[in-house]
Amino acid sequence: MSQAFLSRLLDEATRGYRAGGRFAYHFARGKLAGDNLFRELLRRGVFPTRGHFLDLGCGQAVFASWLLAARRLFEHGDWPADWPEPPRVLGLRGVELMAKDIARARAVFAADDATVRIVQGDICATDFGRADVVTILDVLQYIDFARQEDILRRVHAALPAGGVFVTRIGDADAGLPFHICNWVDHAVTFVRGHRLPQLYTRSLGEWTALLDDIGFAVDSAPMSGRKPFANTLLVARALRAARPEAAAA
Numbered sequence: 001m002s003q004a005f006l007s008r009l010l011d012e013a014t015r016g017y018r019a020g021g022r023f024a025y026h027f028a029r030g031k032l033a034g035d036n037l038f039r040e041l042l043r044r045g046v047f048p049t050r051g052h053f054l055d056l057g058c059g060q061a062v063f064a065s066w067l068l069a070a071r072r073l074f075e076h077g078d079w080p081a082d083w084p085e086p087p088r089v090l091g092l093r094g095v096e097l098m099a100k101d102i103a104r105a106r107a108v109f110a111a112d113d114a115t116v117r118i119v120q121g122d123i124c125a126t127d128f129g130r131a132d133v134v135t136i137l138d139v140l141q142y143i144d145f146a147r148q149e150d151i152l153r154r155v156h157a158a159l160p161a162g163g164v165f166v167t168r169i170g171d172a173d174a175g176l177p178f179h180i181c182n183w184v185d186h187a188v189t190f191v192r193g194h195r196l197p198q199l200y201t202r203s204l205g206e207w208t209a210l211l212d213d214i215g216f217a218v219d220s221a222p223m224s225g226r227k228p229f230a231n232t233l234l235v236a237r238a239l240r241a242a243r244p245e246a247a248a249a
Contacts, residue, residue, distance in 0.1 A: 005080060006039065013062070013069035020060065020107035028062045037137065037168060037223055037233065038066050044221075045084030046166060046235045051132030053087075054158065056123040056151075057139035058094030061105035064116050067092070087133075094118045095126050123151060128158040136167045141199045148200065149210065156214050159238040165216065168223055171204040171232050204232055215239045 010033055017025040032038055041047070055063055070086035073079055079086075092115060096102050102120050109116040119126075124147045128134070134155045140148055155165050202210070204220060211218045216236035223233035 002080075005078070006033075008078065009066075009069055009073060012073060013066045016065060016108040017060075017104070020104040024060055024104040024107065028060065028065070031062050032066055037231075038063065040221075040223065040233070041166070042070055042086055043083055047087040047133055047164060049085055050088040050090055052090050052130070053092040053133045053135065054128060054131035055092060055094045056126075056128075056134065056136045056155075058096045058101075058105065058118065059098075060101045061094045061096075061108065061116065061118055063135065063137065064089075064092045064094055064105075065108060068115065089115055092116045093129070093131075095121045095123055097122055128154050130160075131158055131163070132160065133164045133166070134158060135165075138168055140167060141170060141201055144200050145202075149214075152211065153214055156216065156238055161238060161240040163238045165211075165234075165236040165238065167234050167236075168231055169204070169207050169234060170201055207232075207234060211236050 010029065013032055014025060014028045017028040053064075053067070055061070058064065067087060067089050071088055074086050094105065094116065096105070096118065097120065099120065102118055105118040109118065123136070123139070124143065136151070136155075140151070143151065152165075159165065208218050208220065211234070216238055218234055218236045220235075221233045223231045
């Protein structure tokens with residue numbers, strides 16, 4: 001995988017954000033270029049080769065744009081030989097609370113693009129429907145513990161057996177890198193014009209135990225790149241059914 005390829009992928013994924021204004025364009029480029037999560041999701045092949053996606057807390061939908069750009073490059077024969085095939089997105093529904101982010105996202109995905117649909121909603125209350133893949137990227141820590149668990153149970157209910165849930169969490173047992181990660185969360189939230197949030201965090205072991213109890217098989221991997229953070233990728237695959245005691249909770 002070459003830097004030239006990543007530059008082409010970045011250009012393809014962010015070109016549409018010019019329609020959303022300077023902030024939308026530069027935020028998309030900064031996020032997709034500076035966060036190794038997006039690259040690693042493709043390189044590791046965590047998604048099925050085709051399916052319907054649900055992105056909860058999607059922001060201005062850079063993840064959707066990244067997936068579609070990856071598929072376009074692949075279909076034009078521009079793809080690393082040692083990377084798995086990127087997913088064919090049959091449909092992607094993004095749910096976002098903030099009106100400004102929704103407006104930026106909708107400026108990218110024109111009305112004639114039926115693949116991506118961005119809706120306004122609170123993921124604590126929105127009906128998730130059904131999907132093959134559910135993603136919640138860097139959102140759960142802003143939601144209190146009881147509602148975190150409720151969201152995760154509803155995610156499991158939205159997935160078929162073998163369906164994939166992907167999230168990134170901060171490992172509360174990671175010491176200084178975890179505290180640095182929290183400081184950055186607060187700083188970014190403040191710069192974007194929101195009040196400083198309370199963060200609801202768990203250790204990696206606690207996250208894994210919760211997901212296991214709900215009915216997922218969980219794999220984890222560090223996901224901070226070269227940054228001194230405690231970010232951890234969780235790839236959880238839905239088992240055929242939750243444990244009886246979990247379903248009754």
